[in-house]
Every structure is written in C-alpha cells, then in structure tokens.
Amino acid sequence: MHAGPCLLKDLAGLLIRFRLPKIAMVSDIEKAFLQVGLRLEDRDATRFLWLKDHTMPIIDGNIQVYRFSRIPFGIVASPYLLGATINFHLDKNPGDVSNQIKNNVYVDNVIIGSNSVQEAVKLYQEAKQLFDNASMNLREWLSNSKEFNQMLPEKDRAKGTEVSVLGMLWDIQVDTIKTKLIVDDLEKTTKRSTLQQLAKIFDPLGFLSPITIRGKILHQEMWKEKFDWDDPLPEDYVVKWKALQRELVGAKKFSIPRWILSGEMIPVQLICFTDASLEAYSACVYVRQKVASTVKCSLIFAKARVAPIKRKMTLPQLELTAALIGSRAMRFVEKELHYP
Secondary structure, eight states, X not given: OOOOOOOOOOHHHHHHHHTSSSEEEEEEETTTGGGSBOOGGGGGGGOXXXXXXXXXXXXXXXXXXXXXXXXXXXXXXXXXXXXXXHHHHHHTSOSHHHHHHHHTEETTEEEEEESSHHHHHHHHHHHHHHHHHTTOOEEEEEEXXXXXXXXXOGGGBOOSSEEEETTEEEETTTTEEEEOOOOOOOSSOOHHHHHHHHHTOOOTTOTTHHHHHHHHHHHHHHHHTTOOTTSOOOHXXXXXXXXXXXXXXXXXXXXXXXXXXXXXXXXXXXXXXXXXXXXXXXXEEEEEEEETTEEEEEEEEEEEEEOOSSSOOOHHHHHHHHHHHHHHHHHHHHHHHOOO
C-alpha cells in the first residue's frame, strides 16, 4: 500500500511556534482516525481474519472475514488520509483560524495560541466549529491561562496541570517546558546498553545538547576502541558514563519558559552562535526582542554533532562546518517562526 505524501509539519518547527503566543492552547481530535470513512470499493484492502470462537481450533468453519469501514490506526497510509481529510475541511472555510490550525496540527494534535483571553476564547469557538463541520470533536483543551481554562465547558477541558506537547512536558501553572527523560540504572554497562539509553532521549529543540553531545563523543570513543556490543566496558568508561547519567538525572529538573516574545508585533532578531573542537561542533540560535528599554533574549534552537572519525577534519574545517549548520539552523528557525 502506498503511504502517500507526508503532510506532517516539522515537529521542531511546531514546538518553536508553540513558544510564540502569550496564551498557548493545546487540544486533540477525538478518535481522529476513526472519524474518516473508507469508500466501499476500498474496504477490501483492510480485510482481516477473526475467530468466531477463540476456544475452538483454527479451521475454515471457525474463521470470519471482517473489513474496516473506517481508517484503521497503524496502516501506512492512515496519517496521510487523516491529514488530507483535515486539510480538505479547513480549505472549505478559509481564514486566519483555519490557516493557523493548518500550520499547527500534527496528526491529531492541535496547537494554537493568541495574545489575549478574548482572542483565545474566540479562537477556541471557531476551531470547535470548524471541526464540528467535519463531524470531528476537538477536545482535551488546556492552556496556561487560568481564565481561559475556567471558561471551557467541562466536557472539553483536559485534567491535570502538566501535559505532553509533542513529546515535551508543559507545566501550565508556571508556563514552562522541559524534555521527557527516562534514565535507567543499567545492570550491565556495555556499548549496547549505553547506546539504548542515549537513543531514548527525545530532544528536538536541542536544549540538552551540552549533555547529549558528551554521550555521543563517549560512544565514538567506544567505536574507536572496537569494543564488542555486549562486553562490559572498562572501568574508566563506566566512570565517565555514570557521571553523564548523574547529569541526565539532574536535567530532569531543568525547564525553560515557554513564552519567548513580548506579545507585541515588534521586530525580532535571530542571533546564531557556532563553535567547534576536534571532538564536536555545534550551533545555537537565540531570538532577541527589544520592548522599550527591556531586552528579551531566549534560546530557541540548538544542534550539536560529533566530528567524523572516518574523514579526519582540521579545526578550521570543523569551524566552517559549525558555521554551515548554524546558517542552516538560522534559515530553519526563520522559516518556521512564521513571524510577520
């Protein structure tokens, strides 16, 4: 089955835009995939077998053939079909609200915002109506604005004060975001187990790069030494890994303010810093805004990579490579900000 074109927006870009409005709002589409029907002539492509009686043997007389009438979750084409359906209904009602939703929906997650409670309530009402017109229910609403949350009907309001937004944890009470971190105590410290631990770190905006890049450098050293996957690491490597683990545990408490702008349509500056060593190179992008005599500057995106070992690079070459990823990061942030 053909997967269809990818209609998903860049996840890091969505998280960047999530930090722009004073009042952010998140919601999701109830049972999103099951809201999209399959044409009769396409339903045979989703046939599956089921036992009439699971206590009986698997024989012809005990097998029933079913088929889906709705888009099943898990089929390779399902994300495209859902995205295309949502876009179709949004395009039927063009306007600022539908455009904002279209640019800030990820599968069944809708992330929008405004700079006042009145605008937020109006946005909520129009968004609800747009999805109602498509026979979809936009529910589980949550915002950092207490006033907005109190105005929500009980049936539409999400519970709790901490919610996952595209893999990041958002505390609505203090309006901060942080990375989800799962740090396991390894029974056996090997090249395989340490790589598995590093692979669990989801950090799309690069806020934990100062820690994760050290883990990648350590793993690169393991490759240079040609350690086997499941052999216990030497003591000096174990000491380095445990020190890194302690930093990851401490990073669980690390959070940053979600809101990075002033709420006024004042020009912003993007400032990029790059650096390199013989082990790694990196870039980070800050957004800067001056309001009257106050200057607000916030880290918005970062990227760090280990220096290649197959192709030996000099320090000037690595510095130029850092400048290259810095320019790419600047272009990416500028494109994803959607700032007028």
